[in-house]
Amino acid sequence: MSVLAPDTVRAELERILASAAFDASPRNRQFLRYVVEETLAGRAERIKGYTVATSVFSRQADFDPQVDSIVRIEAGRLRRALERFYLMAGPGEGPRISIPRGSYVPVFDADPWPATGGPGLAFCRRAPAILVRPFDEEGDQSAYPHFTRGFARQILVGLTRYTELFVFGAETALSGEAGAAGLDPDYLLTGGTSLAADHFRADLLLTEVRTGRCVWGESFTRRLDPAEILHARDDVASAVVRHLAQPYGALFAHKAQEVEGRPGSDLTAHHCVIRFYQYWRTFDRAMFDLLRDDLERATQREPGFADAFACLSLLYVDGYRYGYATPHEGGGSLSRALILARRAVDLAPLSSRSHHALGMAYWFQRDVSSALAALETGLDLNPNDTDVMAELGIRCAILADWNRAVPLLEGSYARNPAQPSGYRMGLALWHFWHGRFDAALQEARKVDAPSVAYGHVAVAVAAAELGMREEAARAIDALRRIQPDYLSRAEADLVGRNLHPRLVRMMTDGLAKAAAADAAQPLTGTG
Known part of the structure; x- marks a missing residue:
């Protein structure tokens, strides 16, 4: 049992339950109150999955936590709701209440916050908070009365998959003017939709709250086919999410300015x-x-x-x-x-x-x-994380699983052209496999990673296979500046990276040709 005065713990409990920043279901609010009161009453040892299930979640006496995982699932949601509360509301005068992983017994921390000169919210917020306002509706939308609301919901779903963001929607208690002021969001996403006979249009605008500056805006238009309207709506919502939230998107670009210098x-x-x-x-x-x-x-x-x-x-x-x-x-x-x-x-x-x-x-x-x-x-x-999409694609390419690799890689660049160029090595390997050395060279040249050996390896091999001796020699020189002994251990290195055996042979044979081109004196022609 906590050595803190029970009244101070109960006061903190009531602060949590009364706050709009505590986003928990009625049942999870009861869950929190139950475990706090049981602990204060000296019955912490009784707080088990079974007692929580029967006392809070109305399960019967034959409840089996191995079969029914409701307590474990809801405890995870409650932990996240508590963490979010303290991130948004900051510390109070009483102890911080938390529920450690692996237990349902709460902990009351009398001094949970490091000293800081700023307010609790500013200190605790780790990443941007974005508030999605209700979208305007233009034109006659009577044929699709829930179109705009569904569009906003899909954007919210997509944004919340980027777990580093704090995302709040128009239908929460925080979406009104007073709520927005209490939340102090970093960004507002506003916009509207318009429907015509044969197309729909969505206009979105991201505004920085502190300055009022518009940091991103985009319009999206899609053909309006009644049979495909939901698919098209969700496709646009996904595009909005990618433009905003993925690395190298609008939020990244804007926040990156704060990092410079x-x-x-x-x-x-x-x-x-x-x-x-x-x-x-x-x-x-x-x-x-x-x-x-x-x-x-x-x-x-x-x-x-x-x-x-x-x-x-x-x-x-x-x-x-x-x-x-x-x-x-x-x-x-x-x-x-x-x-x-x-x-x-x-x-x-x-x-x-x-x-x-x-x-x-x-x-x-x-x-x-x-x-x-x-x-x-x-x-x-x-599914909107193009880094993971491309990473899975290049791993499949290394294994020569082209049916999986190519759609993932091409799809990732179609969705996010600004993502790192190093993933193009997977497409270069695909072209190598099929003997398309000119296409492999084009992809390898796009790899902008001068400190890394593998773009130079791909250029050297493709150029050597095409008879472009000068370019092959330049790539070998660059490779040697990075890793002077690489040619002597290339096979072992490529095997250790799980490269398909046939690709290992192609790369090592090509490197041998490129090294021969580098050794030839004088170099003549470009092949």
């Missing part, structure tokens, strides 16, 4: 995540060490922010696969990556980014089946 000690964990995705565009070696240190500090300062753990895990994977880690770290980078990825999944099991990190850690430990399963889970959780 700021020292790591002045960055929140969310800022570190933004800086990570700036690095992720080209895998810039010059950013690696400082960024890793920043993310390490961020995970210590904000140990509940899953995205920081996921990005740090991906960074440790890069340290291994690109040779950025120091020699004494060696394979320890992968062990650290796996621990961090599992922590990210524990913190945010519904985050596609967490499963992306887990998949990469498994892949380079050569657990291919677990890696693919993790990436597939991530894509199922958020």
Whole structure:
């Protein structure tokens, strides 16, 4: 039992239950009250799945928690609702109430917040809050009376799959003027739909609340076919979500301006995540060490922010696969990556980014089946996450599973042309497999990762196969500047990356031709 005065705990309980920031169902409100009162009464040892199920969720005496998982599921929702409450409302005068994972017994923390000069909300918010206003309706929509509401709902569903965002909809208690002021959102999404006889149009505008500046606007038009209207509506909603929320989208671009020139000690964990995705565009070696240190500090300062753990895990994977880690770290980078990825999944099991990190850690430990399963889970959780889509695509390409790889890779770039160019290596491998060396070279040239060997490898091989000796030689020179001994260990390296045996042979044979071109003196012609 807590040593705190019961009245102070009850006062905090009532503050939570009375707040619009506590987004929990009536039953979960009863769940919270039940476990708090039982703990205050000295009966914490009785708080088990069975007693919660029968006392709160009206289950019968024959309730079996192994068969019926309602308490576990609702406890997860209650934990998230409590976390969101404290992020939005900030600390009160009483203790913080939480329910640790693996237990239903609440904890009352008398001093849960580090000292800070700013308000609780500003300190605790890790990522942007976006409020979706009711959309205007133009034209005669009587034939489709719920079209606009459904469109807004699909946007909300898509945005909430990016678990790092705080997303609030028009139909919540926070959507009115007073609620919006209390929430203090960073951005407002407004807009409208118009329906005509043969098409519909959606106009969207994202506004920064603090400045009133319009930071993004777009219009979308689709043909209006009554048989396909829901599909077309949802397709536009998904496009809106991708434009806004994915890395390199509108929110990323706007928040990235806050990061420029700021020292790591002045960055929140969310800022570190933004800086990570700036690095992720080209895998810039010059950013690696400082960024890793920043993310390490961020995970210590904000140990509940899953995205920081996921990005740090991906960074440790890069340290291994690109040779950025120091020699004494060696394979320890992968062990650290796996621990961090599992922590990210524990913190945010519904985050596609967490499963992306887990998949990469498994892949380079050569657990291919677990890696693919993790990436597939991530894509199922958020079909709009083009990074996960492309990552799954390039892994399938490495395995020469072209029926899966090519649609994923081409689809990812169609949905997000601004995503990192390194994924184009998967398309280059596809063309290599089919002997289309000119197309492979075109894809390899698009890879903008000068600190990484593999774009240079692909260019060297394709150029050598096409007889373009000068370009092949330049690529070999670039490769040697990055990894001087790479040619001598290329086969072992490619095998260790799970590359299909036929592709390993093609790459090593092509590298031998390119190396011969580099050795030839003088170089003549371009083939």
